[in-house]
Amino acid sequence: MRIVLALVAVGVLAGIAWAGGQSPAMQAFLAIVAPYVAIAVFVVGIGARVIGWARSAVPFRIPTTCGQERSLSFIRFSPLDNPSSSLGAVGRMALEVLTFRSLFRNTRAELKPGGRLVYSSDKWLWAGALLFHYSFLAVFLRHYRFFVEPVPKVIAVLQGLDGFFQVGVPVFFLTSFGLIAGLGYLLARRLVDARMRYLSLPADYFPLFLLLGIALTGIGMRHLWKVDIVRVKELAIGLVNFHPAVPQGVGPLFYVHLFLVSALLAYFPFSKLVHMAGVFLSPTRNLANNNRAVRHLNPWNPPIVGHTYAEWEEEFHDKMKAAGLPLDRE
Amino acid sequence: MGHKTEEQLLQIDYAPPKRDWTDPSVDFEARKGTWSYPGKAKNLQYMGFPNPRDWSPTDADWQLPEGWEKIIHDGFKERLEKYRSLKVFMDICVRCGACADKCHFYIGSGDPKNMPVLRAELLRSIYRQDFTTTGKLLGALGGSRKLTPEVLKEWFYYFFQCTECRRCSVFCPYGIDTAEITMLARELLNLVGLNINWVMEPVANCHRTGNHLGIEPHTFKDNIDFLMDELADITGVRCEPSINRKGAEILFVIPSADYFADPGIYTFMGYMLLFKYLDLDITLSAYASEGGNFGLFTSHDTIKKLNYKVYHEAKRLGVKWLIGGECGHMWRVLHQYMNTMNGPVDFLEVPKSPITGTVFDNARSAKIIHICEFTADLIKNGKLKLDPSRNDHRRVTFHDSCNPARAMGLFEEPRYVLKAACNHFFEMPENTIREQTFCCAGGAGLGNDENMEMRLRGGLPRGSAVRYVRDKHGVNTLSCVCAIDRATLSGLCEYWAPEVGVSGVHELLGNALVMPGENERPTDLRGTPIAAREGADHA
Numbered sequence A: 001m002r003i004v005l006a007l008v009a010v011g012v013l014a015g016i017a018w019a020g021g022q023s024p025a026m027q028a029f030l031a032i033v034a035p036y037v038a039i040a041v042f043v044v045g046i047g048a049r050v051i052g053w054a055r056s057a058v059p060f061r062i063p064t065t066c067g068q069e070r071s072l073s074f075i076r077f078s079p080l081d082n083p084s085s086s087l088g089a090v091g092r093m094a095l096e097v098l099t100f101r102s103l104f105r106n107t108r109a110e111l112k113p114g115g116r117l118v119y120s121s122d123k124w125l126w127a128g129a130l131l132f133h134y135s136f137l138a139v140f141l142r143h144y145r146f147f148v149e150p151v152p153k154v155i156a157v158l159q160g161l162d163g164f165f166q167v168g169v170p171v172f173f174l175t176s177f178g179l180i181a182g183l184g185y186l187l188a189r190r191l192v193d194a195r196m197r198y199l200s201l202p203a204d205y206f207p208l209f210l211l212l213g214i215a216l217t218g219i220g221m222r223h224l225w226k227v228d229i230v231r232v233k234e235l236a237i238g239l240v241n242f243h244p245a246v247p248q249g250v251g252p253l254f255y256v257h258l259f260l261v262s263a264l265l266a267y268f269p270f271s272k273l274v275h276m277a278g279v280f281l282s283p284t285r286n287l288a289n290n291n292r293a294v295r296h297l298n299p300w301n302p303p304i305v306g307h308t309y310a311e312w313e314e315e316f317h318d319k320m321k322a323a324g325l326p327l328d329r330e
Numbered sequence B: 001m002g003h004k005t006e007e008q009l010l011q012i013d014y015a016p017p018k019r020d021w022t023d024p025s026v027d028f029e030a031r032k033g034t035w036s037y038p039g040k041a042k043n044l045q046y047m048g049f050p051n052p053r054d055w056s057p058t059d060a061d062w063q064l065p066e067g068w069e070k071i072i073h074d075g076f077k078e079r080l081e082k083y084r085s086l087k088v089f090m091d092i093c094v095r096c097g098a099c100a101d102k103c104h105f106y107i108g109s110g111d112p113k114n115m116p117v118l119r120a121e122l123l124r125s126i127y128r129q130d131f132t133t134t135g136k137l138l139g140a141l142g143g144s145r146k147l148t149p150e151v152l153k154e155w156f157y158y159f160f161q162c163t164e165c166r167r168c169s170v171f172c173p174y175g176i177d178t179a180e181i182t183m184l185a186r187e188l189l190n191l192v193g194l195n196i197n198w199v200m201e202p203v204a205n206c207h208r209t210g211n212h213l214g215i216e217p218h219t220f221k222d223n224i225d226f227l228m229d230e231l232a233d234i235t236g237v238r239c240e241p242s243i244n245r246k247g248a249e250i251l252f253v254i255p256s257a258d259y260f261a262d263p264g265i266y267t268f269m270g271y272m273l274l275f276k277y278l279d280l281d282i283t284l285s286a287y288a289s290e291g292g293n294f295g296l297f298t299s300h301d302t303i304k305k306l307n308y309k310v311y312h313e314a315k316r317l318g319v320k321w322l323i324g325g326e327c328g329h330m331w332r333v334l335h336q337y338m339n340t341m342n343g344p345v346d347f348l349e350v351p352k353s354p355i356t357g358t359v360f361d362n363a364r365s366a367k368i369i370h371i372c373e374f375t376a377d378l379i380k381n382g383k384l385k386l387d388p389s390r391n392d393h394r395r396v397t398f399h400d401s402c403n404p405a406r407a408m409g410l411f412e413e414p415r416y417v418l419k420a421a422c423n424h425f426f427e428m429p430e431n432t433i434r435e436q437t438f439c440c441a442g443g444a445g446l447g448n449d450e451n452m453e454m455r456l457r458g459g460l461p462r463g464s465a466v467r468y469v470r471d472k473h474g475v476n477t478l479s480c481v482c483a484i485d486r487a488t489l490s491g492l493c494e495y496w497a498p499e500v501g502v503s504g505v506h507e508l509l510g511n512a513l514v515m516p517g518e519n520e521r522p523t524d525l526r527g528t529p530i531a532a533r534e535g536a537d538h539a
């Protein structure tokens, strides 16, 4: 049910674009209005989310320590899994963001007969997530070639690497394949694993279908139903320079692709996709584990006083006296 | 409650139920043995907590206070502003499921709501409904739920079925810490008078007497005198620890179980032998007679309130710095909260071992060090004469307690002490120790008898690892640096890994420490004959 719902939602979006791509009035909306609105929503939305998080206090220093603390000089500590300084915390965050360090630890627990539990390393999610994210990044960067003229050297080099195997005409990009494979894996595990199916929401399937839709229409335009790249590039450059014109003769598939991208951008700030920004603000990962060395300040530290010694002694005075314990007040 | 047999407990069905997780209903009657009794009215009254009353989870009406919806809503809102952790964790989970089979309660019960991700969703679904526009618009389609009494009951059940162990947080790509979510969910539950007595009674006791067990100062002294008599009988050495002594160099803070109950008392004897050996200028306090802090399982304000006594007493006695004993959640508080909450402590000095001269720079601001840090440094500097063969009847493994492991990173110090004090040391499997250690399943206030089935279930991963080293290496001693562990793991081992006993690290150190003027010591601190046990092992 949740799966169908998400699929239908993406289908409806694609349908709107497919139909609209064939009517001139809608073309202007799809090619010009929607992208602008989407980008605005994305930028303002993400900005608002980050500001929202930043405005909440960080009262305590609560890193999850995943390695030896820094204590005695003769004990080797783990500067990246248990950083003792801000620099270490930056390193830890870099490892998280660039290599998905924590996901790399993943294991699978299995209960064997007789109550024996075994844990095997399970790197599939790590590999699949890494494949998807880096492919996505590469695809994103490659699109840069549509927006500028001449195409910068770095992008050209990236493209060259990406098309290294020179398969197909035009060359099939490795990362296109990686993107599909990564998304396919992420989707498949949600569908196949009963536990994943149980905990997944429509909001977990929707971005996957949306991205698959984007990727498939993109690949379709490159390899199967070729679009006029010159016209697309005119639109892209027009959008960047704020004098866009509706492109002529690019076909409905392009409108589907573009509208799904717009939908992704607009959806981003309101969804779990904000993990992209949120991960940097996670207090269990971005703080050094040094609260005994450097006092962390709580901006709303409440003025709480406990049961004082005087109150305590007052209550037990006679018993303490009889037991010969020292007293402040004889 | 009738205990289930091992076979029954091991019939774990990991297939998710037909019923959707968004359905909150919990059948408390059918699930007896997996929840804890509610906080008694007198304890709530004593602490000034809202809605004191006597009630049972099996009641249809939980007697929530007037306007409870608003109380929860406002409390939630306030905490979203006060804790970035909560807000970020509510927003960024991608439900990737990496945390799912990392929780001992899920592994041992198969109940999908014990997957950390769903435990958090129980709260997150309300968050979406109450605090996000999309959640409000999309309703159930967007994974939102309305707050109902049923939801509160479900929260009570599952947030008191999390030991705040942080194992899930290690594996989460964003570090989402369900322990933090549980802590804040429990704060919300407390606002409407939903809590458990195994937390509330120690909290109330601790506030009044200084320790969880409600031990008054004269009894504190009696207990210690008694233990020192025993120790003198065993070793021939008389230790005379001082209590509330002004002008001592060091204040020593420990969990109360160490001077009250077996097997913690042997760890206490170990500490006392060490201090006597070093002639350390150190004092105990009958007022700061508990380092443990069940405020951690109640609310941040309660942590601060109960922990107030530690620095307050240090100041009153005029000590220079502090040592903390072997206790897990106590060290979560001492390491990650105390300095922020109860500091700054400008009146203390940076800890410096009077024996070795080592300056504990890592504690330069909070001025408190872990006893294992202290002892490892002594051993490294050759200051202790140890005869590890006196632990030869012990084949030892080490259980990393959740808090020192995942909220501190104290891994090598206790191992360093153990390896110097024992000849036979074996590690449990890699995925069950250090940062991946499994909980004893009795922490965070859940170590009570009425919750026994859930404790045994949650204890399966730890129990299974202990049994593994028992069978493979003949391990008969599970050592640890935690008072709750010492209490709960004993029962757990009895069930999942019989014939393995539980010891503190300083108990084993105490066995090995060669005291000047000691007698022959044919037994260890427990009175177990060393030679006889050895013979039994070889047989």
Ligand code: HEM
Binding pocket: A096, A097, A098, A100, A103, A129, A133, A136, A186, A204, A207, A208, A211, A273, A275, A276, A279, B094, B095, B096, B097, B173, B174
């Ligand atoms: C910075 C560190 C990041 C980490 C650790 C991370 C991790 C993850 C993980 C583990 C998933 C798996 C989801 C699943 O099981 O379905 C995921 C999904 C996703 N991530 Fe990231 N991510 C990061 C950054 C980003 C960035 C920069 C983007 C920018 C576009 C992004 C976009 C996505 C998208 C679109 C998905 C969607 C697929 C889905 O919803 O399952 N992520 N991420």
Ligand code: SF4
Binding pocket: B092, B093, B094, B095, B096, B097, B098, B099, B100, B116, B117, B171, B172, B173, B174, B175, B176
């Ligand atoms: S591992 Fe983290 S992101 Fe993944 S489901 Fe668990 S809490 Fe959510």
Ligand code: SF4
Binding pocket: B102, B103, B104, B105, B114, B115, B116, B119, B161, B162, B163, B164, B165, B166, B167, B168, B169, B178, B179, B182
């Ligand atoms: S903190 Fe521990 S008990 Fe709680 S959900 Fe995470 S793994 Fe389970």
